[in-house]
Amino acid sequence: MTKTPLQFRLNGAEKAVFTEGGQNLLDVLRREVGDFAPKYGCGQGACGVCTVLVDGEPRLSCLTLAETVQGQAVETTSGLADGPELHVLQTAFMEHFAAQCGFCTPGMLMAAKALLDTNPTPSRDDVVEAISGNICRCTGYEPIIDAILDAAHNRRRSA
Amino acid sequence: MAKHRGRGVASINYPIGMNLGGDPSQALVHSNPDGKFTVALSSIDLGQGMKSVTRQIAAETLGVPVADVYVDTADSDTGPHCMGSFASRGTHRVGNAVIAAAKEARGVMLEAAAEELEVNAEDLETDGKGNIHVRGAPQRSISVADVAIAAQFRQGKTISGRGIFLIPLSDVDPETGEMTPVSCYAHACLVADVEVDDETGEVTVLEMNSAYELGRALNPKLVEQQLVGGAWMGMSHALYETTEPHYPSRENGAVDFNEYLMPGPGDIARHNIAVLERPAPDGPFGGKGPGEMCANPVLPAVANAVFDAIGVRINDLPISPERILRALKTRDGISH
Numbered sequence: 001m002t003k004t005p006l007q008f009r010l011n012g013a014e015k016a017v018f019t020e021g022g023q024n025l026l027d028v029l030r031r032e033v034g035d036f037a038p039k040y041g042c043g044q045g046a047c048g049v050c051t052v053l054v055d056g057e058p059r060l061s062c063l064t065l066a067e068t069v070q071g072q073a074v075e076t077t078s079g080l081a082d083g084p085e086l087h088v089l090q091t092a093f094m095e096h097f098a099a100q101c102g103f104c105t106p107g108m109l110m111a112a113k114a115l116l117d118t119n120p121t122p123s124r125d126d127v128v129e130a131i132s133g134n135i136c137r138c139t140g141y142e143p144i145i146d147a148i149l150d151a152a153h154n155r156r157r158s159a
Numbered sequence: 160m161a162k163h164r165g166r167g168v169a170s171i172n173y174p175i176g177m178n179l180g181g182d183p184s185q186a187l188v189h190s191n192p193d194g195k196f197t198v199a200l201s202s203i204d205l206g207q208g209m210k211s212v213t214r215q216i217a218a219e220t221l222g223v224p225v226a227d228v229y230v231d232t233a234d235s236d237t238g239p240h241c242m243g244s245f246a247s248r249g250t251h252r253v254g255n256a257v258i259a260a261a262k263e264a265r266g267v268m269l270e271a272a273a274e275e276l277e278v279n280a281e282d283l284e285t286d287g288k289g290n291i292h293v294r295g296a297p298q299r300s301i302s303v304a305d306v307a308i309a310a311q312f313r314q315g316k317t318i319s320g321r322g323i324f325l326i327p328l329s330d331v332d333p334e335t336g337e338m339t340p341v342s343c344y345a346h347a348c349l350v351a352d353v354e355v356d357d358e359t360g361e362v363t364v365l366e367m368n369s370a371y372e373l374g375r376a377l378n379p380k381l382v383e384q385q386l387v388g389g390a391w392m393g394m395s396h397a398l399y400e401t402t403e404p405h406y407p408s409r410e411n412g413a414v415d416f417n418e419y420l421m422p423g424p425g426d427i428a429r430h431n432i433a434v435l436e437r438p439a440p441d442g443p444f445g446g447k448g449p450g451e452m453c454a455n456p457v458l459p460a461v462a463n464a465v466f467d468a469i470g471v472r473i474n475d476l477p478i479s480p481e482r483i484l485r486a487l488k489t490r491d492g493i494s495h
Contacts, residue, residue: 046416097384100206128424135416138206140391141424143384 008069010035011079019066026050026061029076037077037106041135048134051107052076058114060133077106080113088158089113092151093144100138107134112148120159122152160358164365165468169459170348173452174341175439176248181325184248185239186256188217188264189319192311194289194304196221196264198230201238202253208381209249213257215377216443220261221268222285223303239321247450250377251343252324254443260322268303268318271310275301343439345447346372349390349456353464357487360480362398362465364428369456371432374439374447382449386432389453394428395421396454397461398477 003018010033017032029035029052041047043062050062053075080087089112092098099105108131115122115130122130127148128141136144176182187199198217204210210230218225232238241253265285272291273280276299284294285303292300310316329339349369355362367390376382399420402412413419438445458476466472471486 042416044415044417097380100208100384100388102206131424135421135423137392137421138388139384140388140430141427142387142391142430145424 004067006066006070008071009073011075012073023066024062025052025054025059025064025066025069025074028066029061029074035076035078038110039103039106041103041107046135047104047107048111048131049104049107051110051134053110053114056114056117058111075110075113077109080109087113088155089116089148089151092147092154096143096147096150098139098143098147104134104136104138108136108144112151115148116152116155120152120156122149124149163355163357163468165353165355165464165466167351167353167460167463167465167467168348169351169456169463171346171452171456171459173247173345173347173450173455175246175251175343175345175442175447175450176326176341177246178326178329178338178340178342180242181328182242182246182248182252183323183325184241184252184256186213186253186260186322187239187319188221188257188260188322189317190264190268190303190307190310192307194223194227194302194307196223196228196261198228198257198260199238200230200232200253200257201235201241202249203232203235203244205244207244207249207385208378209244209253211381212250212377212446212448213253216254216257217261218287219444220258221265222287222291224287224289227289227303247345247448247452249450250446250448251439251442254377254446254448255324255441256322258322258443259324260320263320263322264318265320267310267316267320268306271314271316271318272301272306274314275306275309342441343374343447345374345450345452347452347456349460351457351460351464353461353468355465355468355483357469357483360483360487362461362478362480362483363426364394364398364461367394367428367430367457367460369430369432370435371449371452372435372437373449373452374442375436375445376434377444377446377448379434382434383432385449385453386434387430389449389451390430390457391422391427393454393457394461396476397458398422398479401477401479 006019007016038052038061039049041049045060045063051058052061055072111131127145190196214228214230218228269280269283282294283291289303290300310318326342331338351367352365439447471490473482
């Protein structure tokens with residue numbers, strides 16, 4: 001099969017890989033690049049665990065053709081922490097016990113980051129809307145919503 | 160066409176663990192030469208927090224900091240035997256096994272420390288910060304790390320302990336048929352307020368108020384986490400989740416998340432929880448653990464609330480819009 005060269009930035013670092021025609025971004029991230037933060041859940045865009053940011057926009061990487069991110073900036077939870085310094089969202093998720101089994105967490109974090117990056121003062125409804133494409137089986141969502149609101153608050157305070 | 164409000168109540172007595180073959184769990188505790196401890200279990204933590212709770216239990220029993228204990232649940236082939244993570248048995252059964260194992264390891268640790276300090280082991284106490292000293296004479300002290308090194312390299316001792324928890328088997332009384340299925344019960348009561356739309360058949364849970372009695376809450380935040388998440392799952396089972404086909408046969412059943420429905424973040428109900436702590440005599444530090452009971456009372460409470468709202472009993476789960484509309488037609492004598 002013909003392989004196509006693909007260049008993009010992943011969490012600030014330049015990546016160059018060969019993709020097969022039709023290969024999706026999740027597959028490229030996990031198999032070609034070795035970033036296992038985005039998870040494979042339903043494979044049809046219904047669960048949100050594969051959510052990554054492409055040029056700041058939340059995208060379901062299982063439904064995104066890898067070729068379409070040529071030259072763009074991709075963000076995953078692997079790039080959230082700054083060395084030992086956790087991202088304000090990660091700290092809030094920890095403090096609010098917003099993860100149990102943890103499988104939905106990478107997708108939740110990226111959906112939340114996309115929200116906070118564009119709306120620093122989200123309402124509870126804004127948060128609910130932002131994570132409505134992400135399924136969580138353990139927490140009942142409440143701790144996740146609280147964590148995101150708290151992270152927004154903390155980010156404003158430290159800004 | 161209108162929306163009808165209703166309130167339902169459910170109370171449950173919930174058995175912790177089971178009594179098949181005594182329901183045993185084992186734990187093994189050992190120290191490494193750096194004075195840190197490893198607890199080996201075969202019980203798996205699926206996110207409920209069993210690793211955190213057994214870590215606390217081991218640290219408390221050993222008398223060392225929580226940070227110095229690592230719980231390894233990785234491999235049921237090589238770990239000590241456990242019946243498993245189910246039947247709400249983790250905290251109670253595994254916790255008791257960990258206490259037994261940590262007690263034995265603590266005994267060896269104090270013996271090794273006694274040899275180093277040239278005192279009687281019975282006169283030693285731990286400070287919970289990584290040191291062992293003579294009771295009443297804290298200056299006569301040795302760190303757990305130094306004890307571990309001495310045990311390993313000088314005394315030739317393994318600071319380790321074995322633990323098992325096995326409840327007495329309860330045979331069936333041939334005269335009365337009576338038996339004791341479990342040794343310990345948790346309790347809960349939940350009130351659900353719902354709204355039923357008699358045009359669409361949709362049920363919305365407006366609010367839940369609950370009280371859970373689960374022994375001592377060994378880690379209150381983890382308990383709250385289980386109760387909040389579990390109630391969501393109960394609501395999901397009550398109103399949404401089914402693998403049944405809608406029409407007319409099994410081939411049309413749910414195959415993915417677009418058809419297998421669950422309440423999303425916009426569908427959650429306000430839930431006020433009261434945790435009542437009555438330490439269980441046979442529980443680890445009095446704990447019973449929340450377990451499956453987090454979800455259980457929601458289902459009958461919602462079913463009762465639906466009855467209160469529209470006067471019909473739905474006896475099959477989930478209480479889907481279809482079942483509501485069929486039940487209303489039957490109630491009103493309209494043929495299907």
